[in-house]
Amino acid sequence: MKNHDVAGRMADSPSREGLREAVRRQILSYTGSDPDRAGVRDVYRGLAFALREYLAEKWIETQRAYYESGAKRIYYLSLEFLVGRSLMSNILSLGLEDDARAVVESYGHSLDDIEEMEWDAGLGNGGLGRLASCFMDSLATQGFAAYGYGIRYDFGIFWQVIENGAQTERPDNWMRFGCPWQFERQGHLYPVQFGGSVRILHDEQGNERRIWVGSEHVLAVACDMLVPGYRNGKVINMRLWNAKASREFALDYFQRGDYVGAVEEKAKSENISKVLYPDDSRVQGQELRLKQQYFFVAATIQDIVRRSRKQSGGLAGMPDRVAVQLNDTHPAIAIPELMRVLVDEEELNWDDAWSICVRTFAYTNHTILPEALEHWPVETMQRVLPRHMEIIYEINARFLQLVRRLHPGDDALAARLSIIDEDHGRRVRMAHLALVGSHMVNGVSALHTDLLRSSVFQDFHDMYPRRFVNMTNGVTPRRWMLQANPLLSDLITEAIGPGWETDLARLRDLRPLAEDAQFRQRWREVKFENKKRLSAYMLPRARVLAPPEFMFDVHVKRIHEYKRQLLNVLHVVTLYNRLRGAPPGECPLPCVPRVAIFGGKAAPAYAMAKLTIRLIHAVASVVNGDPHVSNYLRVAFVPNYCVSNAEKIIPGTDLSEQISTAGTEASGTGNMKFAMNGALTIGTMDGATVEMAKEIGDEHFFIFGLHTPEVAALKARGYDPRRIYDADRELRLAVDMIANGHFSPREPGLFEPIRQSWLDDGDKYMVMADYRSYVEAQERAAHLYQDREEWTRVSILNTAGMGYFSSDRTIAQYAREIWGAEPVTGSGARKK
Structure with missing residues (x-):
């Protein structure tokens, strides 16, 4: 039963006057400003600190309830948490939207203006981090x-600026004005060491003990960010580690007058938490990334052990009280770290320690792309973490003994399963380490998990068939519907009543309303208002006027060849050519004016991704500059794609582009956010789009392209992209225009590498193969868009079919099938 009244306010939340007084007090005490003359930033900080104070009270009550219940603790380890902004999320979770709006308006500001004062937290980059944040919301709500657990980065991955059509990376200084949502916990300070050597000692019984003596020491300081459940009185936390030097500066340097040297060690140590994903194209960057991963893992394991000691049963009972989920391989070093703690410090025997480890850890895989499966040179691991390399060797030796006992004489199998890859310069396969050291391994969509079982990790699945399970991803409807799309959320609540926000399966009650003409009209009006908002947002940023009457065809996600933004560009060029060839003032059938909207960041060292961004802008310049064509087709790129602009883009989208090569996308979560908000999907049968089509109905998707088995079969037969290029006139024309400088007359050879990747280098992601099918699917979409009543009906059915894709369902499934955990009921408040 929810702890709030009919209006949505939690029963024990502050009154409007109480909130007003709290904001006034915080403006005075935290900003040192005159509340009667407070500027917009002062009011933002005053409101944020007032909310944080209330959240802290609920967090303490929640922690008491956890301890009193003896509940099993879930620890979610992730190198990323793509939080976005916290203000509106916290206001909605507390049921204080009307009160907060009234309070800030009393200072002469709008709540929208206040929200814009907050920077997106630079704690993540893409789907991995956004999923982690959705999971935190659902864990709190349930x-x-x-x-x-993660890292409190001082800088995000980068702030994307477009200069002359090219991506430029600038520091994402999201902490410039501080972060009012954090509590720095100086009481939780843990030492983390690197390098050094391993000493062998013998105890009084003659048993051998190993002691790791590190040469470099860093302190991990805990920073907590509070995460409220949706109107249930529960508040949990992300504990993010910040690196601090073990000493402020070297006094001997200082006394010699070497002031730079005096602080150099401090600066070097604190680089560990300075920036998300340092460039690993050089050895120094690789070493820093490994240090980041171990830094947050080592501090986290110390914190988990500290908390576990408070519970009965000692460390031997840890698997019954603790579940640790590894979000991808970034935290996989936690496995040898816990072994080190148990064997070296707690002096458990190896077998007992290993049993504790395997029963405690579970691993989520997020990719099947071989180049994305993390591995570390043995030399780097030995230099940075010498004791852990010894432990990994021991884990591997014992595991391979089991393999050879089960499959005697099969040396090839042992080599494939080994944690140490001996064929590519001796590297530690982190995915193999996670697979061996976890009791459960999950994929994130049905197709992805099937591929893990049948191809990528088939040998492991043959050994441990019960270890592999599927946990199809989901997203939180609180952020991605209630907060991002209040107009649609209000319409849904009016139509089917409240409660769907925490029971998303109730969206199915919208299905009969898809046949109601009056409801369809109101649905269209909401979409049109969202498109107007998006158009106004894009104009000063993308510098393109996007008339809301146009179809908004949206492709926003990380720029990567497998996500195939280039296939979308080929279609745009094809439309451009058709429009150029039409008589003046006419639009080729099906005539649907559209804006092709792109957004996403390219990794700084990923040349083809950055060239893709340049091509999008080059095509946009030509298309938007042609007065005949631009009446029917425009191209826009929204810079610095992030959570806060996704919240504006997604509700205004008509057509959602999910066009990765089949068999390459693990799941996707953007596909879910778009469909929840009524966008129709054009896509391949890849990732979770397969399950979405099943839930919503294939007939309501614009599915195209090769399926996963067909991709594999075509490659096995010998895929020839040039043959397809030669046979398709429109494709050939589009490719040649890109390659020959039509869109880059001042640099005619600029895009030649793109043509080369398609025609000379094998077209790895099958762009040529899927081009014609994609163009035909786009034509089907255009035909349907001309029938506004039918398009709206299908839009409603898309939203109605998305109940399964709530992160609440995903988390409940994790808890049931992997963690063996149950929600905590009741309050931890002290009894009077």
């Missing part, structure tokens, strides 16, 4: 005793 009342699990859970904690997220």
